[in-house]
Amino acid sequence: xxxxxxxxxxxxxxxxxxxxxxxxxxxxxxxxxxxxxxxxxxxxxxxxxxxxxxxxxxxxxxxxxxxxxxxxxxxxxxxxxxxxxxxxxxxxxxxxxxxxxxxxxxxxxxxxxxxxxxxxxxxxxxxxxxxxxxxxxxxxxxxxxxxxxxxxxxxxxxxxxxxxxxxxxxxxxxxxxxxxxxxxxxxxxxxxxxxxxxxxxxxxxxxxxxxxxxxxxxxxxxxxxxxxxxxxxxxxxxxxxxxxxxxxxxxxxxxxxxxxxxxxxxxxxxxxxxxxxxxxxxxxxxxxx
Amino acid sequence: xxxxxxxxxxxxxxxxxxxxxxxxxxxxxxxxxxxxxxxxxxxxxxxxxxxxxxxxxxxxxxxxxxxxxxxxxxxxxxxxxxxxxxxxxxxxxxxxxxxxxxxxxxxxxxxxxxxxxxxxxxxxxxxxxxxxxxxxxxxxxxxxxxxxxxxxxxxxxxxxxxxxxxxxxxxxxxxxxxxxxxxxxxxxxxxxxxxxxxxxxxxxxxxxxxxxxxxxxxxxxxxxxxxxxxxxxxxxxxxxxxxxxxxxxxxxxxxxxxxxxxxxxxxxxxxxxxxxxxxxxxxxxxxxxxxxxxxxxxxxxxxxxxxxxxxxxxxxxxxxxxxxxxxxxxxxxxxxxxxxxxxxxxxxxxxxxxxxxxxxxxx
Numbered sequence: 001x002x003x004x005x006x007x008x009x010x011x012x013x014x015x016x017x018x019x020x021x022x023x024x025x026x027x028x029x030x031x032x033x034x035x036x037x038x039x040x041x042x043x044x045x046x047x048x049x050x051x052x053x054x055x056x057x058x059x060x061x062x063x064x065x066x067x068x069x070x071x072x073x074x075x076x077x078x079x080x081x082x083x084x085x086x087x088x089x090x091x092x093x094x095x096x097x098x099x100x101x102x103x104x105x106x107x108x109x110x111x112x113x114x115x116x117x118x119x120x121x122x123x124x125x126x127x128x129x130x131x132x133x134x135x136x137x138x139x140x141x142x143x144x145x146x147x148x149x150x151x152x153x154x155x156x157x158x159x160x161x162x163x164x165x166x167x168x169x170x171x172x173x174x175x176x177x178x179x180x181x182x183x184x185x186x187x188x189x190x191x192x193x194x195x196x197x198x199x200x201x202x203x204x205x206x207x208x209x210x211x212x213x214x215x216x217x218x219x220x221x222x223x224x225x226x227x228x229x230x231x232x233x234x235x236x237x238x239x240x241x242x243x244x245x246x247x248x249x250x251x252x253x254x255x256x257x258x259x260x261x262x263x264x265x266x267x268x269x270x271x272x273x274x275x276x277x278x279x280x281x282x283x284x285x286x287x288x289x
Numbered sequence: 290x291x292x293x294x295x296x297x298x299x300x301x302x303x304x305x306x307x308x309x310x311x312x313x314x315x316x317x318x319x320x321x322x323x324x325x326x327x328x329x330x331x332x333x334x335x336x337x338x339x340x341x342x343x344x345x346x347x348x349x350x351x352x353x354x355x356x357x358x359x360x361x362x363x364x365x366x367x368x369x370x371x372x373x374x375x376x377x378x379x380x381x382x383x384x385x386x387x388x389x390x391x392x393x394x395x396x397x398x399x400x401x402x403x404x405x406x407x408x409x410x411x412x413x414x415x416x417x418x419x420x421x422x423x424x425x426x427x428x429x430x431x432x433x434x435x436x437x438x439x440x441x442x443x444x445x446x447x448x449x450x451x452x453x454x455x456x457x458x459x460x461x462x463x464x465x466x467x468x469x470x471x472x473x474x475x476x477x478x479x480x481x482x483x484x485x486x487x488x489x490x491x492x493x494x495x496x497x498x499x500x501x502x503x504x505x506x507x508x509x510x511x512x513x514x515x516x517x518x519x520x521x522x523x524x525x526x527x528x529x530x531x532x533x534x535x536x537x538x539x540x541x542x543x544x545x546x547x548x549x550x551x552x553x554x555x556x557x558x559x560x561x562x563x564x565x566x567x568x569x570x571x572x573x574x575x576x577x578x579x580x581x582x583x584x585x586x587x588x589x590x591x592x593x594x595x596x597x598x599x600x601x602x603x604x605x606x607x608x609x610x611x612x613x614x615x616x617x618x619x620x621x622x623x624x625x626x627x628x629x630x631x632x633x634x635x636x637x638x639x640x641x642x643x644x645x646x647x648x649x650x651x652x
Contacts, residue, residue, distance in 0.1 A: 184380040187348060190368040191375040192395035192442065202394070206385045 039262070046259030056260035066244070070264065073241040076159055076230070077223035081170075083163040084219050085212065088170035092211075095171070096178035114168040122229045125161040126152060129233070153235035161233045166222055170215040177211020178204075217276040221269055241265055297359045297449045298324035298482035300345065305354035307340050307506075314340045315351070316506035322450075322499075327476055327483045329497035331490060333529070337506035338486045339454060345484065346452055347371050359449055369398075374443030374451040374481075379459050381439040382427035388438050389414065389423035395446045413445040414438070416475065433464045440472070450482040457492065469496050490530045494518065502526050522565060524650040527577035534583070534619045536560055536576045537652060543570040550649055552576055556615010562647035573652035582646040583621040585609060587630055588637040595619065595640050597632045607631055611638070 015023070046056050060066045095106045113121060128134050129151040139145040151157055181204065189199040205212075227242040234240070239247075241261060248258035300322040307315040315337040322328045330338040343349040345356055347368035356364045363371050382391050392410040401409070414423055417437040427435055436456050443451055453472075457465045473496050476483050487493050493500045494514040502509040502517065502525070510517060510526045521527035528535070538554040544564040552560045552574050562576045588594055599610040604625065609632065611619040621640070623629050632638050 182380040184377050185383060187368075188375070188377060188381055188383070189394075190348075191346060191373065193369050193372070193398040193446065194394075195369055195398075198398055202397075203383055207383075 039266075042255070042259040043263050043266075044259075045256045046263050049256045056256045057263065059257065060260050060264060066261075069239055069241055069244050072155075072238070073224060074268070076155065076162070076238075076240060077220050077226075079159045080162045080166060080223040081216050081220045083159060084167050084170040085216060087163065088167055088174055088215065092171050092174035092178055095175045096181075110168050110171045113164075118165055118228050121165055122161060122232050125157070125164070125229075125233055129157050152233060153238065155234070155238050158230050158234040158238045158240075162223055162226055162229050165229055166219045166226075169218045169222060173211040173215040173218070174208060175211075177208040181207045213276055213279055217273065220272060224268060224272075225265060296324060298322075298326075299357075299359055300450055300482060300484065301355075301357040302341065302345065303355045303357070305341060305344060305356070306352045307337070307344065307349060308352050313506045315344070317354075318503070318506070318508045319354075320501055320508065320511055322482055322484060324482055325480045327473070327485065327496060327498045329493035329500045330484065330486045330503060331488070331493040331500050331530070332503035333488055335505070336503040338488075338503050340506075341503075342452055342454055342484060342486045345450075346373060346375055372446075372448050374446070374448035376436065376439045376443050376451070376453045376456040378455045382435055382442070384427055386427075387423065388419070388425050388427065388430070391427065391438060392442045392445050395442060399446060409445055410441075413441040416444070416479075417441045417471075432460050433468060436460070436468065437471075440475070444475075444479060444481065448481070450484065451476075453483060453485045455486055455488070458487070458489070465492070472496065494530070500530075502529060504529070520565070521577065521648065524575050524577070524652070527565075527648060527650065532580055532620070533577045534580060536578065536613075536617055536619075538574050538576065540568055540570060540572065540574050540649070544568045544649075549644055552649055554613075554615055554617065556613060556617055558614055560647060561644040562649040563645055565648040565650050568649060568651055574649050575652040576647050576649045578619075578642060578647045580608065580620040580622040581606075581624070582642055583619065584641045585611075585621050585623060585630060585632060586639045586641060587632070588639050595638055597634050597636050597638060600632070600634055611640070613640075 021028075047053070060070070091106065091110065095103060095110070098106060126133075130136075131148045131150075131152070133151070135151060136145070136148040139149060140147075185203050185207065186199050189203045190196075194202060225242050226240065227246065230238055230240045231243045231246075234243075241264075245258045245261045245265075248254045248261065302318060302320050305315050305318045306313065314335075318337070318341060320328075330341060332338045340349055344351050345358075347363070347366060347370075350365065354364075355362055358371060358373070382388075383394065386394065389407070389410050392413050393406040396406040396409060411420070411423065414420055417440055419434060419437055419441070422430060422434065422438070427438070430438065439456070440451075456472075457468050460468065469492060472483075485493075485496060494517070497514060499511060499513055500517055501511045504525045510522045512520075517526060517530045521530060524535075527533050536552070536554055538552040538560065540550060540552055544550045544567070546564055546567050548564045550562055550564050550568065552562055554560055560576055562578075565577075568574065595611040595613045597609050598612050601608040601610070606625055607623045609621045609623060611621060613619060619640075623631055630638075
């Protein structure tokens with residue numbers, strides 16, 4: 001069959017726009033059919049059903065219940081991002097400084113959860129946090145509590161479980177940023193009189209910032225639209241926007257309002273992405289030495 | 290400034306041992322560097338030269354021995370408490386800071402105020418002749434300029450000693466030679482002690498006041514460049530510093546160091562030489578003889594003869610490849626323009642040398 005090597009496989013070659021489009025076509029088609037089309041339909045409903053109107057959007061901002069859900073979504077996403085960053089940095093640091101078996105073990109510890117279903121990981125947290133769960137039993141046995149503490153269905157539980165689920169998305173970009181910083185930089189800083197803390201503040205952190213920013217961006221955006229974990233671990237008091245959308249669609253059958261909520265989430269996501277990209281671009285001029 | 294007058298820039302390494310697993314990376318090395326001196330640590334890779342530098346810098350802690358700077362023991366002090374300057378081989382400048390910010394960094398770490406920082410950083414930048422480059426990022430500079438900035442940053446806080454870890458090895462040959470002279474001038478100008486690690490013997494000979502030659506973690510010889518080249522004390526130094534012919538043979542009777550000997554060459558014939566070390570009787574001997582100390586004369590029937598196998602013309606000199614009677618391969622260098630005999634390939638020649646230039650070592 002092979003008369004000549006495929007032109008597309010030749011390394012370093014630039015494809016014509018037509019060829020590029022052809023290569024990407026199956027993927028673009030899939031995205032268009034299963035993502036863009038339904039989203040467009042939903043957004044169309046939010047603006048044109050029953051007649052051209054902005055009423056659905058106005059309602060989302062007018063009613064305190066919905067406004068609270070939106071604010072809570074932003075707050076939880078921010079808390080999850082902060083907690084994930086705090087937990088991810090030491091792991092990423094350790095990974096960037098390990099080799100061989102140590103790196104393999106750490107890598108597995110970070111990646112294995114990523115390959116496990118979110119549902120499974122969320123149920124694991126339910127087992128840990130429930131009234132007669134592992135954590136409560138430990139608290140009782142240690143004498144730190146007299147009666148089982150309410151852990152499940154609290155905002156803290158939601159933040160903790162989401163941070164855990166999203167942790168790999170924070171660890172990996174930070175790890176790759178730290179790995180790219182030659183050891184010579186921190187050695188040079190130490191030599192020039194910087195303490196360990198100054199070396200971190202003046203050299204390591206600024207150089208790792210692009211990785212930190214993309215990790216934060218990814219975790220924040222995923223957290224904004226997160227459904228499974230807040231739905232199972234949070235109670236009605238912890239409802240986030242994705243759960244609200246699902247409720248509107250499945251229980252209220254209010255497609256136009258669900259569309260408006262999706263539109264608002266979309267605006268959040270775009271705004272945050274643009275803001276983060278701006279921040280990252282500020283570090284772009286660094287270049288390689 | 291810790292100039293040559295003070296003791297501030299004195300460095301002493303005493304009985305240093307550093308083991309990596311079963312290997313002694315540094316094996317009982319002791320050396321002293323006086324204030325304002327330029328010392329080169331020369332050796333092949335794995336000789337322990339960088340490990341010694343890292344122990345002085347504070348990035349490696351020795352298994353045995355002590356390090357003293359300015360008479361004060363610093364063996365266990367962290368790098369930021371030693372007040373040393375250091376220039377690394379590569380990746381030395383912080384890529385996210387401008388050139389001026391890089392140079393001001395050590396001053397900032399020492400709590401120097403902004404205005405003074407800027408003034409001193411500018412002055413240091415002028416010292417390395419890059420006055421106009423302060424606002425640039427390191428990535429916008431050439432390799433040579435980056436190393437100059439690294440030097441400015443390493444001297445701006447007036448450290449007592451400047452450590453350099455093969456700072457020129459990433460540069461191309463011409464630039465490297467230019468920088469060697471420039472660093473040497475700068476060092477004399479500010480009178481700072483320099484410890485310079487290199488695997489390039491020409492670099493060590495050109496720049497250093499004294500050179501410490503290392504092999505397999507052991508100090509082979511410590512001396513002025515001329516001493517190393519003209520009077521190597523070990524067969525390793527003879528082979529590593531400069532180009533050398535080695536002739537192998539045996540000695541009939543033992544000889545003390547410095548004594549004139551007659552070595553019976555393996556291929557037949559004898560070779561007058563002097564003993565570079567005490568030599569045992571009957572032991573195998575290696576005689577080292579520099580190509581430029583070998584005189585090539587027209588064959589006239591007497592003395593050791595050889596045949597020219599190849600003549601390589603290089604402008605300022607011609608290198609002759611010779612084959613001795615016993616099959617030894619030798620090189621001789623005939624300088625151009627001195628009216629010396631320049632034989633052609635295939636020609637028979639007579640070889641002559643001063644016995645003092647032929648140094649005999651136990652093989």
